[in-house]
Amino acid sequence: MEKESLLPQTEEPIPRQVPAKRFSRYHGFAFALVLGLFWLSGTWKCGHRHTHKHAHEDTASMVPLEIHIMSKCPDARDCIEKLVVPAMSNVSDKVDFKLSYIGKTTEDDGVLCMHGQTECLGNILELCAAAEYPDPKIYLGFTRCLSLRYQEIPDTSLIKDCALEYGIEFEKLNDCASRDDGAYGMGLLRDSVTRSAELGVKTSCTVRLNDKTRCVRDGGKWKDCDDGSDPEDLVKDINKLYAKAQGWIYV
Template structure:
């Protein structure tokens, strides 16, 4: 399980001057996607969390295989962010912070890689597949063999991914290069703002849909049945028809 915490064995990533980042403008979350007629669907996770693994494998990915064209999907990450510096603490250690950054970088790389489609990013279903591949073996995050394998399987440019994840310049206003640290900072601020502190928290249409914590589903709507793929798919279809 994973809960945001200021104590324990959390580690620090990216200490430095105060960041210029804010919680607005996060790449790879539903409100930044193109069509406002799609249904916002978001999962808040920690990359080295077994509940995140179960959440993706049992609910999110199977549902997305059926409704990816009807939702604005995003993965957001849970970590402790300092308001006075670029300091970030991740519950499961430094590898988790790196894993979070790698997944965010993958979702925000130009697509196609040559940038011929200006402003386009990695297709959601591809970046989700990459994230699911990594988290499926979360114990090995952020090992290079695992990252290379998942990148190859899902068509992610490993070199570009590595550059983004290695960039420690915590400046979200830098137009020239992606920074994994800046992306993680924004993502963690978003989760904190939405009070999504448990990995995994699934939100649908801006409300909590279901939570996976300690190996069990809880706080699930629809009479506790929201952890069922068919129930999520049915609700997305209903909301999509309502919006369109």
């Protein structure tokens, strides 16, 4: 029997604003919209403006670079498009890159996502891309592609288009998301959300360099970017840290 896809089959765009909802592994990836609604406490931030390790043989001397996002957050889109991807195109061989997500775990093994179940599924699909294709050039590119049309996540047509663009097999994503009746994908999301919470990260998008907050994109503005928010500023910092790890003198 052909495996049923757990991604929505509708081509209709998902509404831009969806109330925060619980996404539980007990519902698998049926992606049921009958899940109860739970409003956020307001402690996470995705500022709307209203008017696996790096795939490298040795990461010991690589510079840790991590971004914490929500898949349906415009600040995450801007952060990836304007800072992270341009920087990574220059220094990806020097970076141990990690993509993490912001949300809230629940006592029944579920996860609360700020923009609803559609965001939870988007987060999981992006985590699955990273799990199945650990090269950041692939899974970060896929994540960027989705973020450019974040309002439509998780439309099947969007997922397929972005998967095709970056050489990702759509069935691999679906298998990952639905494995063990959805428990595997939910586990990826819970682990990622837990990591962000333990690090005290609550704002999408937060860029952490060498285990410290380097820059934040919030409400359409850059914040806490003392050393600059341009890609060349981030590249310069990464090169300095990499040279130090190698025992070189950075000029």
